[in-house]
Amino acid sequence: MDDQNKNLILATALSFAVILVWFLLFPPPEQAPGPETAPEPAVAEQVAGDTATAPAAAPATDTGPVTGTADEATVNAPRIDIDTPRLAGSISLMGGRIDDLSLKDYSVSLDDPAKVTVLSPVGTPSAYYALYGWAPGSGLQPGDVPGANTVWTAEEGAELTPDSPVLLHWDNGNGLMFRRQIAVDDNFMFTVTQSVENTGQGPASLAPYGLLARHGVGEDGDLPGLKNFFILHEGVVGMADGQLEEIDYSKMRDFEIDPREGAQAEVMQVTENGWIGFTDHFWMSTLAPEPGSAFRAVAKYDANRKIYQTEAVLPTLTVAPGESTEVSTRLFAGAKEWATIRSYERAGIEGFIDSIDWGWFFFLTKPIFWLLHEIHKLIGNMGWSIIGLTLIIKAILFPLAYKSYVSMAKMKELQPKMEALKESCGDDRQKMQQGMMELYKKEKVNPAAGCLPILLQIPIFFSLYKVIFVTIELRQAPWFGPFRDLSAPDPTSIMNFFGLAPWAGPEPGTILAMLLIGILPLLLGISMWLQQKLNPAPTDPTQAMIFAWMPWVFMFMLGGFASGLVVYWIANNTITFTQQYLIMRSQGYKPDLLGNIKSGFQRKPKPDEK
Template sequence: MDDQNKNLILATALSFLVILVWFVLFPPPEPTTTPEQAEISASEGNEVQTPSAGSTTVGEATATAEETLPEATAPRIQIDTPRLSGSLSLSGGRIDELFLKDYKVSIDEGAPIVELLSPVGSNSAYYALYGWAPGAGLAGSDVPGPNTNWTLEQGETLSVDSPITLKWENGAGLTFRRTIGVDADYMFTVTQSVENGTGAEVGMAPYGILARHGIGEDGDLPGLKNFFILHEGVIGMADGTLSEVDYGDVRDFDIDPNERAQAEVYQVKENGWIGFTDHYWMTTLIPDPGSAFKAAAKYDARRKIYQAETVLPTMTVAPGESAEVTTRLFAGAKEWETIREYQAQGVQKFIDSIDWGWFFFLTKPIFWLLHNINALIGNMGWSIIGLTLIIKAILFPLAFKSYVSMAKMKELQPQMEALKEAAGDDRQKMQQGMMELYKKEKVNPAAGCLPILMQIPIFFSLYKVIFVTIELRQAPWFGPFRDLSAPDPTSIINFFGWLPWAGPEPGTLMATIFIGILPLLLGISMWLQQKLNPAPTDATQAMIFAWMPWVFMFMLGSFASGLVVYWIANNTITFTQQYLIMRSQGYTPDVFGNIKSGFKKTPKTDKK
């Protein structure tokens, strides 16, 4: 077998091996956090502690979950914006019901819209609450907590440019207000204020809590992908350092009901945020830029509640004076443009809340390019093909050198055969002769591997982009291809999309066997690309070489259809480039001859 085919087989096998290693054997390790560990404290001499999400008394976690449920009959304030709907409860002033109007749970007709937040008592309670942690001289009952019954002082429905104000008086001279506003996308603004009419100086620290109630014995959350290339759990930024903690690891930060809360705690000096992120959705507590605060991630094993919280420094309020603090809450979809705009407004490195992965230096520009192409074309399927053309154009100088080298190798084939005959069984002599020939003719036998090897990080990066970005979620192409982030829905069972019923359920054995039209086209495109070169003369190598396109076809059949579209386009462009470049160098690949010879039986070699 000639060196060109050896190199191609080696490169293809290596690509296949790397894919398997990457996706099966070596999942990316979780990012390490390097926060400064600190106690839950504020200004000197005023020690405070935030409550558990299910606790009625600050500093104590003794009440049961049933005892701390907000009143089911408590009045609710409606939330209605162009992109959000829901309500907040006057019991605790909790933002605990939120729907995303622009997103449905599936592409099925009549599918409900996505529910992001839900109140206590639902299947998967998930909510944001705010309050004040008491300083020296104050008790938990003196400040508003998770279940305080607020009254509506101003406003009716929370909407864009129409904030609401809640009011609560503790009966001992302190008056608290909470003003909540929301923009046209997913950002809430929460202003907490206190008026001191007690005649004595008081100190307290404002806090915000995001709480998620788990289900099952281990506090598992419903709807998680639990896929190793995707981060789901706590995500935070502390002065430029990104922290990611999976839900399973958050359970190590168990709250001891008899002691102070044990948690992952760190101090933020100037800029930061913390929250929960899922595949496409996120909630994030965001103190004002330039503000110091404490951030923490906790887990209450007894109540199965995950918590992410922010505590600002203790505010000392003199008699007759007032104080207020404003923070923000992001609750919505992880849209690139929206998050980038919030970052431009001062939320430090907010774009990193999208899981760009190890190859972020490739995934970020690839997504940027794909996003802008789609803005021009308006169809993500054709945009992926356009992206492929641009990537191939960028790599064209490398591909040109590679295919020129391959053409020269073909021209040297008669001389190489002569060297083999002259060397006989002396492999060392044959290798020395070939190296001299390569040097004389200025040919690099390894050059043919480079385009294939360059595709590996690009393939991984595009896979990441298609898998994690919401812009690819339920993105249609044409006909039956209504979701490019999902596997090909066509199959011989539904006559490749022509019949009005679904194919096999993705991930099942039937779906693996009865693959769709896109994986079939992928296998054919890889097979045709092989036919630019004659089959290896060695029978075993020829068999491996012949089976490789079909192995990839079935292996990639369960991948996102958008990724398969990219691979088909890449193979088609590569075939065209290689054919034309090799012809320009005086060698015309005999594609039809190689196809014809591939159907002939390989003659048996004589046994010695």
């Protein structure tokens, strides 16, 4: 076996092994319903009635839990409508909760026009809401501050729009007047400004907070609709003075009891800049105090009531008689759009772009997505943008590819000399190796150069897979014809004549879908097979068998991946084939493509037949 074939086998086998392991560890996700689905009617038997618990303030002994139930008063509490270009919903005056929010620009699926629900009120399965308030300090009781069941007052006919904030107020009857102004921009950011005026005789100590609560269901506090996919982070996401924090929901259930919080909790002290919240596949809600503010970020799980909670608790303030104070916190609740989140980061939310799950290869996924985003702005079609991205990546790697293919062409030219060297050396392997090294040095050939382009494709492949899977810009992104969602597997198959028939193919993710492959996986296999035929089949039967099966194994293995990724792989193979063919011809070696194809169909004699 010559060194060129050894290197090619090694590189191909390594690539195959890595992708096979990746496929086994990170199989394509099942098409399970996500949190996009609209809330179902309230279920009477559910224990989702309990509301979140107010965070502890210093000193902790002065604070008690603020709880409630989803009784008639909660369900029928008055509401303020939310209407913006991108959001619809309402605010409950019971607790002043932002607990009803849907996204106007996003539907549940291509076949379901219902709008994606981000937040939902208590009384619906898996309630999810934002709650603000003041934790009582020394000298105050829980009833002296607004809590989860406090009924706020608003102006009659108030409606929250980008041009009209709403103002809520509540008088505790003991000298403290609380006000809360809620504003919203044209995208997904709320600004909640809380103020308190002390008209009493003595000072009041209290700590402003904001919290996000998600109600689990079942004995284990499960959250329906999560993807639970190994490559995807779902759970707490936050930034604490430049340090990204990620905690899965399952890990929250394993928290130790925090004596200060009275629940299973993890506490992070933020000195200047930070934010904390929950992230799903495409949607997110986060609390972000004003830049430069110190606060306590808490991730908490109440095992008794099965409530997941994140909190941003600001330092305790003392308000003297006749004085007032106010504090603002921003709330993001919406889609994890790269451009939108980046604009908020530029507006002062430090590290907010890292709320998108870029993964271990973030140094590749970030620039790859940026480039894809910029190409899409010019082209306007994500499928063609992926092909354009492939062209640019191949252009960047062209100098390395050129050296590699030149080396491969020279290796072909050296075949007669290598065969002569083997005959002269006989069984003396050491002499043969020394002779080959001298030959490589004399002819300036690097036998390992052919492996580098294949090896470099592995992290790029993984990074692009991450980009296509986690970024919302690929969600329901069409290409042409039957390819209406590049983040989903190829919808065509042999069953529907590769999309020509009006009926659907097998359900993605099933064994039948993997066997009755679509047109994109088929093109992938053909492109790999043609690229392979640029070189004659190895003389060794084992090598020949591996090479013969490789394209078709990849075809079935990658068939269930996102169709956008398969488009990239097809484009990459096609460009690589063209580059290799032209470069090798320019070096005097003329690949016998047709002859190699014909030889592949000829029956090879078995060793005992020779």
